[in-house]
Amino acid sequence: FLMDIFSLECFIAVAECGSFSKAAMRVNRTQSAVTQQISGLEKKLGALLFHRDKKVSLTKEGELLFPYALRIYGL
Numbered sequence: 001f002l003m004d005i006f007s008l009e010c011f012i013a014v015a016e017c018g019s020f021s022k023a024a025m026r027v028n029r030t031q032s033a034v035t036q037q038i039s040g041l042e043k044k045l046g047a048l049l050f051h052r053d054k055k056v057s058l059t060k061e062g063e064l065l066f067p068y069a070l071r072i073y074g075l
Contacts, residue, residue, distance in 0.1 A: 008069045010037040011049065015066055018055050 006027075013023035014034065024031040042049050049062035058066060 005073065007037045007041045008073045010034045011041060011062075011065070012069050012073060014038060014050060014056060015058055015062065015069075018057065020056060 009027055010023060010029075013026045014020055017023045017026060020034050020038070021031045024034045027034065038049065045061070045065075047061040048059050049065060051057045051059055
């Protein structure tokens with residue numbers, strides 16, 4: 001499957017900010033756009049990447065993806 005750079009940018013932003021709204025501000029998009037990117041990424045991977053409680057946090061699958069996303073994105 002193909003994973004686009006914007007999806008990775010959104011994933012990294014949500015993981016680091018702990019919030020979809022803060023991540024949206026960081027990537028200069030709407031919260032809805034970021035949510036759609038994350039939902040699409042989760043669908044492609046067949047796994048939830050975030051716990052969506054009071055504070056957004058990475059699931060085990062998200063924790064596995066995070067270092068690879070940073071490397072792919074060049075951070």
